[in-house]
Amino acid sequence: MTEHKIKWSHSSLKDYEGCARRYHEVKVLNNYPFQETEHTRYGKDVHAAAEAYVKDGTPLPPEYEFMKPIVDALMAKPGRKYPEHEMGLTIDLKPCGFKSDDVWVRGIADLLIVDDDNLTGWIVDYKTGNNKYPDTDQLVLMSLMTFAHFPHLRQVKSALLFVVKNSIVKYQMGVEDIEPAWWQYRQRVSKLSSSFEHNVWNPTQSALCNWCPVRTCELHPKH
Secondary structure (H helix, E strand, O other): OOHHHOOEOHHHHHHHHHOHHHHHHHHHOOOOOOOOOHHHHHHHHHHHHHHHHHHHOOOOOHHHHHHHHHHHHHHOOOOEEEEEEEEEEOOOOOEEOOOOOOOOEEEEEEEEEEEOOOOEEEEEEEEOOOOOOOOOHHHHHHHHHHHHHOOOOOEEEEEEEEOOOOEEEEEEEEHHHHHHHHHHHHHHHHHHHHHHHHOOOOOOOOHHHHHOOOOOOOOOOOO
8 A cells, every 4th residue: 555545643643653553453454343431432422512512502511511611712712613623635735525535634623713814723622531641743733734724824823621620731833833744744654654565563562552452462461
């Protein structure tokens, strides 16, 4: 499989970099279907409630009322609001549909605000988990995709919003940061492309092996 056939996202690239063997077994071969947990279900419900509130004004369920001040503050910002906004790019970094045949990279912004007057974009990613190890790499990719889809913007401000912990991790990117950031991503994705091309999926041993579903792996504690 050549590079132009690769379809990736922030989460899939992180999965590959975490362990190529697990990525291949789970994401490519689909040998281990996703199992929803209480935590993933809660996260999905929180995102759905926030989307409905922003998009249609649907009142937040009582158990998610704690989010109202946070989301209201975001809604008060000037600009066009795009909840759960899907974006795709071709390998030439041209905007395309999220599910287009030629999509190379895709991502979803939990909330995207485009302030045309100030040439500024705002991206918010809701997090329902722990804020101990925030991963701003997701904000880098979503900022790049926002610049590609809204090329008139001069800066994109983004944040991981840990709604349960009531904390925020911010990131900011200007147009001058676009080219070097894409260069780094292309270097990372080239390794994924190489794995497909040569069909080599080496495992990576880590503490996460204890929770890995791929028990056939020689590095799995229960192999």
